[in-house]
Amino acid sequence: xxxxxxxxxxxxxxxxxxxxxxxxxxxxxxxxxxxxxxxxxxxxxxxxxxxxxxxxxxxxxxxxxxxxxxxxxxxxxxxxxxxxxxxxxxxxxxxxxxxxxxxxxxxxxxxxx
Numbered sequence: 001x002x003x004x005x006x007x008x009x010x011x012x013x014x015x016x017x018x019x020x021x022x023x024x025x026x027x028x029x030x031x032x033x034x035x036x037x038x039x040x041x042x043x044x045x046x047x048x049x050x051x052x053x054x055x056x057x058x059x060x061x062x063x064x065x066x067x068x069x070x071x072x073x074x075x076x077x078x079x080x081x082x083x084x085x086x087x088x089x090x091x092x093x094x095x096x097x098x099x100x101x102x103x104x105x106x107x108x109x110x111x112x113x
Contacts, residue, residue: 001028003041008048012055012091019043020095023105036101040108046084047113051076061090085111 003022007015021027025037056077063072080087088111096102 001039005043007043008045009050012051016091019092036104042110044112
């Protein structure tokens, strides 16, 4: 089954947790934890997502380049301005269980602008 979600005026975290449960197939009557599932999610109007002003300034994404002292950081507001689809995908990815099915489930997330 394909779910279509309109992101207009929705909170980032609440929408991401809903998407994560759909991708795990938990809303289906045929839920099986060991299977990737078959439900897919299409997200529209990602540019109109509602993120609180405090969270835009205080939430920081970290990444390390591999060299000593090269810890890079980026605020949520800047990351969202550059690529809102990447922010949503990263949020959903971190809400899914950390196992071999995670990438199979993430492939069924389609984000439109």
